[in-house]
Amino acid sequence: MKLKKALLILGVVVFILSCATNPFTGKKTMALVPNSQLFPTSFAQYDQFLTENKVVTGTKDAAMITRVGQRIAVAAERWLNANGHEGYLNDYKWEYNLVDDKTVNAWCMPGGKIVFYTGILPIANGETGVAAIMGHEVAHALANHGQQRMSAAYVQQGLAVAGNVAIKDEKSRNAFNQYYGVGTQVGVMLPFSRSHETEADKIGLYLMAIAGYNPDEASELWKRMKANSGGQAPPEILSTHPSNDSRIANLAALAPTAKAEAKKFGVTTFR
Ligand SMILES: [Zn+2]
Numbered sequence: 001m002k003l004k005k006a007l008l009i010l011g012v013v014v015f016i017l018s019c020a021t022n023p024f025t026g027k028k029t030m031a032l033v034p035n036s037q038l039f040p041t042s043f044a045q046y047d048q049f050l051t052e053n054k055v056v057t058g059t060k061d062a063a064m065i066t067r068v069g070q071r072i073a074v075a076a077e078r079w080l081n082a083n084g085h086e087g088y089l090n091d092y093k094w095e096y097n098l099v100d101d102k103t104v105n106a107w108c109m110p111g112g113k114i115v116f117y118t119g120i121l122p123i124a125n126g127e128t129g130v131a132a133i134m135g136h137e138v139a140h141a142l143a144n145h146g147q148q149r150m151s152a153a154y155v156q157q158g159l160a161v162a163g164n165v166a167i168k169d170e171k172s173r174n175a176f177n178q179y180y181g182v183g184t185q186v187g188v189m190l191p192f193s194r195s196h197e198t199e200a201d202k203i204g205l206y207l208m209a210i211a212g213y214n215p216d217e218a219s220e221l222w223k224r225m226k227a228n229s230g231g232q233a234p235p236e237i238l239s240t241h242p243s244n245d246s247r248i249a250n251l252a253a254l255a256p257t258a259k260a261e262a263k264k265f266g267v268t269t270f271r
Contacts, residue, residue, distance in 0.1 A: 022143055023085040024203050035091050035144075039111035043093060046113035054100040056118065062098045064127055065116050065134075068211075069096030072134045073112070075210035076142055078265055092141075096134075104228065108137035110144070123224045128271060131213035132221045135204030143203060145196045201247060205254050209262035214270035219252040 056062045073094045080088045094112040102119040114137060116130070124130045201218075209215040226244040262268070 023080060023083065023088060024139075024143055024199070035111070039091050039093075042110040042113060046095070046109050046115075049115070050097060056098040056100050059098075061118070061121060064130060065098045066096050068127060068130045068134050068213075069094065069114055069138075071211040071213075072131065072138050072207050075207045075265075076138060079206065079210055079261075080142075082265070089142075106133050106137055108141040110141060112138070112141050114138070114141075123228050124221065125224065128208075128213045128217040129221045129224075131208045131211060132204065132215075132218040135206075135208040135211075135213075135218075136200050137204075138207060139200040139203035140196065143196070143199055145200065197247075198250065201251055202254060205251060205258040206261045209258040209270070210265050210267055212262075212267050212269070212271055215255040215258040215262075216252075218255065219248045222248045222251060 073089075073092075077089055080086070089112075092112040094114070096114045096116070098116050098118060101117040103117045104119045104123060106114070106116045106120050108114045114134070116133070120133065121130070124133060205215045205218055208218065222244060226248070229244070259270075262270075
């Protein structure tokens with residue numbers, strides 16, 4: 001019992017010492033597992049996923065995923081640089097792959113490793129819809145939402161000893177897999193929290209607008225998502241937190257702000 005209590009106190013101390021500032025919100029966030037340790041694990045898991053799944057190459061759709069991904073990443077870099085966060089993306093290694101799978105989903109692992117399933121393309125209904133999804137997923141990665149969830153898990157499991165967590169031992173790796181939902185469970189991630197979803201929606205909207213995609217399309221996309229999701233357990237992109245209706249209303253209300261943000265970067269017309 002005494003040890004548990006000590007670990008808990010240590011965990012709290014480490015938590016306070018390990019807060020990082022989210023450049024998008026200015027809020028303090030938990031960053032117990034440094035990117036230098038989280039990203040290599042993420043990259044390895046992503047590579048493994050690609051070997052175990054059918055990656056689509058050489059098609060129009062595959063080229064579109066790459067094109068949209070690159071434009072969103074450039075938008076992210078421009079936004080970060082303009083707001084005094086040069087070098088923020090140094091450890092990121094962007095990669096965009098289309099996987100032949102009828103699942104309606106897309107995800108981004110820590111450090112910018114993205115997968116779109118072919119099953120989500122009919123709902124995306126074209127490049128602008130893909131940009132809305134891409135913006136949202138990239139936003140989760142930029143805001144380190146996965147890392148925050150990992151950090152919370154480490155504190156919870158008493159793995160965060162002395163503020164220096166390695167993902168090398170088996171117990172830590174299992175926690176990574178469990179809380180980021182990678183490995184065999186990849187793509188079936190635990191839902192992000194409501195606040196993380198709302199944050200990713202907003203950042204994603206800005207990114208798509210700066211990349212030249214019409215942010216008005218985001219709320220339209222979510223209407224299609226809602227129409228499609230009848231009764232099924234929602235995958236990450238269809239997360240019910242917040243509810244579809246409040247999400248649609250929120251995105252529609254924010255679209256003019258996203259266009260105003262894009263104007264700062266000289267983007268005034270949208271595809
Ligand atoms: Zn999300």
